[in-house]
Amino acid sequence: MATLKDVAALAHVDVSTVSRALNNKAYVHPETKRRILKAVKQLGYAPNLVAKSLRQGKRHTIGVVVPSINISIFGEIVQGMEEQARNLGYSILISNTMDDPQIERECLARMRTGLVDGIVIASTGENMRLLADIASENIAIIQIVRNQSPQFDCVAADYYECGYEATQYLVKLGCRHIGLINGHGHIRPYEERYQGYKKALAKAHLQEYVVAASKDGSQYFEDGYQATKELLKMVPSLDAIMVATDLQALGVIRAVKKAGLSVPEDVRIISLTGHPVGATLETAMTSMQVPSREMGECATKLMIERIESEDHSAIRHQQIVFQTMLMTRETT
Amino acid sequence: MATLKDVAALAHVDVSTVSRALNNKAYVHPETKRRILKAVKQLGYAPNLVAKSLRQGKRHTIGVVVPSINISIFGEIVQGMEEQARNLGYSILISNTMDDPQIERECLARMRTGLVDGIVIASTGENMRLLADIASENIAIIQIVRNQSPQFDCVAADYYECGYEATQYLVKLGCRHIGLINGHGHIRPYEERYQGYKKALAKAHLQEYVVAASKDGSQYFEDGYQATKELLKMVPSLDAIMVATDLQALGVIRAVKKAGLSVPEDVRIISLTGHPVGATLETAMTSMQVPSREMGECATKLMIERIESEDHSAIRHQQIVFQTMLMTRETT
DNA sequence: CTGAAAGCGCTTACAG
DNA sequence: CTGAAAGCGCTTACAG
Numbered sequence: 001m002a003t004l005k006d007v008a009a010l011a012h013v014d015v016s017t018v019s020r021a022l023n024n025k026a027y028v029h030p031e032t033k034r035r036i037l038k039a040v041k042q043l044g045y046a047p048n049l050v051a052k053s054l055r056q057g058k059r060h061t062i063g064v065v066v067p068s069i070n071i072s073i074f075g076e077i078v079q080g081m082e083e084q085a086r087n088l089g090y091s092i093l094i095s096n097t098m099d100d101p102q103i104e105r106e107c108l109a110r111m112r113t114g115l116v117d118g119i120v121i122a123s124t125g126e127n128m129r130l131l132a133d134i135a136s137e138n139i140a141i142i143q144i145v146r147n148q149s150p151q152f153d154c155v156a157a158d159y160y161e162c163g164y165e166a167t168q169y170l171v172k173l174g175c176r177h178i179g180l181i182n183g184h185g186h187i188r189p190y191e192e193r194y195q196g197y198k199k200a201l202a203k204a205h206l207q208e209y210v211v212a213a214s215k216d217g218s219q220y221f222e223d224g225y226q227a228t229k230e231l232l233k234m235v236p237s238l239d240a241i242m243v244a245t246d247l248q249a250l251g252v253i254r255a256v257k258k259a260g261l262s263v264p265e266d267v268r269i270i271s272l273t274g275h276p277v278g279a280t281l282e283t284a285m286t287s288m289q290v291p292s293r294e295m296g297e298c299a300t301k302l303m304i305e306r307i308e309s310e311d312h313s314a315i316r317h318q319q320i321v322f323q324t325m326l327m328t329r330e331t332t
Numbered sequence: 333m334a335t336l337k338d339v340a341a342l343a344h345v346d347v348s349t350v351s352r353a354l355n356n357k358a359y360v361h362p363e364t365k366r367r368i369l370k371a372v373k374q375l376g377y378a379p380n381l382v383a384k385s386l387r388q389g390k391r392h393t394i395g396v397v398v399p400s401i402n403i404s405i406f407g408e409i410v411q412g413m414e415e416q417a418r419n420l421g422y423s424i425l426i427s428n429t430m431d432d433p434q435i436e437r438e439c440l441a442r443m444r445t446g447l448v449d450g451i452v453i454a455s456t457g458e459n460m461r462l463l464a465d466i467a468s469e470n471i472a473i474i475q476i477v478r479n480q481s482p483q484f485d486c487v488a489a490d491y492y493e494c495g496y497e498a499t500q501y502l503v504k505l506g507c508r509h510i511g512l513i514n515g516h517g518h519i520r521p522y523e524e525r526y527q528g529y530k531k532a533l534a535k536a537h538l539q540e541y542v543v544a545a546s547k548d549g550s551q552y553f554e555d556g557y558q559a560t561k562e563l564l565k566m567v568p569s570l571d572a573i574m575v576a577t578d579l580q581a582l583g584v585i586r587a588v589k590k591a592g593l594s595v596p597e598d599v600r601i602i603s604l605t606g607h608p609v610g611a612t613l614e615t616a617m618t619s620m621q622v623p624s625r626e627m628g629e630c631a632t633k634l635m636i637e638r639i640e641s642e643d644h645s646a647i648r649h650q651q652i653v654f655q656t657m658l659m660t661r662e663t664t
Numbered sequence: 665c666t667g668a669a670a671g672c673g674c675t676t677a678c679a680g
Numbered sequence: 681c682t683g684a685a686a687g688c689g690c691t692t693a694c695a696g
Contacts (some may be wrong), residue, residue: 001445001469049673050386071607076402094410103418109424251612348676364682381674386689
C-alpha cells in the first residue's frame with residue numbers, strides 16, 4: 001500500500017500538509033488540495049489505521065466479550081453491534097468465553113493491551129475487579145444483558161417485568177401450577193425474572209415451582225429437558241412452564257411429549273428470551289421477545305459516545321432498559 | 333498502562349534491553365533479566381500490541397467476512413475460528429455482509445488498511461477482483477464454505493458428495509419424487525449439491541424437481557416455506573424434499589403440514605447443511621451434518637501458517653475438503 | 665496556508 | 681551482554 005510519504009512526494013508537498021488536507025483539520029489551499037487528492041487517487045492511497053491509532057491513542061475498535069454467538073441471543077446482538085459500528089467507522093473484535101471465567105480473563109487481558117477503545121461485555125461476574133482496573137485505564141466498559149455491577153453502564157432488558165408479565169399471562173389463561181426453569185447462579189436476568197415471577201404468583205395466590213438449569217451456561221436443550229423431567233416429577237399437575245431461552249424450550253417440549261402430555265393442551269410453554277426464530281419452529285414458540293438487535297445497536301452507539309467524549313470518568317453511568325414484548329404463539 | 337520506558341527506568345536499563353529480555357531475542361544477563369521481570373511485574377506491564385504491530389508489520393488479527401453469524405452455520409464456524417485464534421495468540425475482527433456485495437466491499441476496504449494480516453471470507457463472489465488486489469498486498473486470503481475462485485485457499489465441505497449421498501439415501505428409503513430446494517445464484521455449494529443430486533437421480537432413473545430459493549441469501553424460513561408450496565403445486569406426488577439449511581427446513585415442515593401432509597409419512601425432509609441444533613427440534617431433523625466448528629478451526633490454523641510463513645505468493649493454494657455426515661433422525 | 669520537528673510505543677540492525 | 685539511534689506511518693503543536 002502507498003503511504004502518506006508517497007502521496008506527499010507525488011503532490012510535491014510535505015506529509016503534514018497531506019494529513020491536514022485529508023482530515024480537513026485546517027485550511028489547505030484549494031489548488032494544493034486538488035493536487036493531493038489527485039495523487040491519493042492515483043496511488044489508491046488509504047491511511048494506515050494502525051499508525052493512526054498509535055498516534056491518536058484511539059483504535060476505532062470495540063471489543064465484544066460474550067458467552068457464545070452460536071444459536072444464542074448474543075448472535076443477534078453482535079450482529080446489531082457490528083452493523084452499527086461499521087456505519088460509524090468502527091470495527092468489532094469478538095471473543096466467546098463460553099461463560100468460563102478463565103477464558104474471560106484471557107480475553108480481557110488481551111483487549112487491554114491497546115487493541116480496543118472500549119469493551120462491551122456480558123460477563124460471568126467473576127472478573128469484576130479486572131474490569132474495574134481496565135476501566136481505570138480509560139477503556140470504556142459497557143455491560144450488555146447482564147447488569148453485574150452498577151459501576152458500569154449497562155444496556156439490558158426489563159427482566160423483572162418480563163418475568164411478571166409472562167407469569168400473569170399464564171395465570172390469565174387459567175394456569176395454576178406454573179413452573180420456572182431458571183438459569184444458574186448470580187446472573188441478574190435470572191434473579192430479576194424470578195422476582196417478577198414470584199410477585200405475579202403471590203398476587204394470584206399461587207405456589208412457586210422453581211428448578212435451576214445446570215450450572216454451565218444454561219443455554220442448551222439438555223438443560224430444558226432435564227429440568228422439565230424434574231419439574232414433572234415434583235408437580236404432576238403442572239400446567240405451564242416458563243423457561244429461559246428458546247433452545248431450552250425445545251428441550252422442554254420434548255420432555256413434555258415424552259411424558260405423554262401435549263403442548264399446549266396439557267402444558268403451556270413460554271420462553272423468556274424470545275428470538276425471532278421462535279416464530280418459525282414447528283410449534284411456534286410463545287415468548288417474551290427481547291429486542292436484541294436494537295440492544296446491540298444501542299450499546300454500540302453509547303460506546304462510541306463514551307469513547308469520543310474524552311473524560312470517561314466524569315460521566316454518570318447509564319442503565320438503559322429495553323422492554324420485552326409478549327408474542328403469543330402456538331405453545332400457549 | 334505502563335510502557336517499555338517505565339519498565340526500563342525502573343530496572344535501570346535501556347528500553348532495547350527490556351524488549352530483548354521480554355522477547356527472548358538475544359542473550360540478556362540473567363541478573364539483568366531478573367530485574368526487568370521484577371519491574372514488569374511491579375508495574376503490571378503488558379506490551380502495547382498496536383505499537384508492536386506498526387513496527388513489525390504484523391497485526392496478529394484475522395478478519396472474518398461472512399454473510400451472517402446469527403442462526404447460521406457461520407455462527408459455529410466463527411466460534412471455532414475464534415477459539416483457535418485465541419489459543420494461537422490471534423484476534424478475530426468480524427464483519428457481516430448479509431450477502432450484500434456493497435457491504436462486502438466496504439468491509440474489505442476497511443480491513444485492507446492495516447487492520448488484519450489475513451482475511452477468511454465466505455464471499456458473495458462479486459468482489460473477486462478486489463480480493464485479488466488485497467492478496468497482492470501480502471494479506472492472506474482464505475475462502476471458507478464458498479469456493480468462489482481457485483486462486484485462493486479454501487476450506488469447504490464436499491458438497492457434491494453431500495448432495496449425492498442425501499439423494500441416494502432417500503432413494504433407498506423408497507422415495508420416487510424428490511424435490512430439491514436449492515440456493516440462488518452462482519454459489520459453489522449450491523451448484524455442487526445440485527450436481528450430486530442430479531447424478532444420484534439419474535442413476536435411479538428418477539426425474540429432478542428443483543426450485544431455487546429467493547435470491548437474498550436463502551437462509552430463511554420463508555424461503556423454505558414458499559419453495560415448498562411451489563414444489564407441491566408442481567409435483568403433487570412429491571415424497572421427499574432436500575433443502576439447503578435447517579432453518580429453511582422449518583419452513584418446509586410448516587408448508588407440508590399446511591398442505592395436510594405429514595412428516596415423514598407423506599413427505600420426508602432432509603437438510604443439507606446440518607447444524608447440531610437439528611437434533612433438538614421438535615421433529616428432529618435428518619441432515620447432512622457439516623463439521624462447521626472443525627472447518628473454522630482448520631481455516632484459522634491454515635491462515636496463521638500462511639501469515640507466519642512470510643512468502644505468501646510462492647505457496648501452492650490448498651483446497652481442504654471436509655466430509656459431511658448423514659444424521660438420520662425423525663424427518664425421514 | 666505550509667513545512668520541519670517531535671513523538672505515539674515498540675523492534676532491530678549497528679556499535680562497542 | 682547492552683546502549684544509542686533509526687524507523688514503522690501517522691498527527692499535531694510550533695513557527696513562519
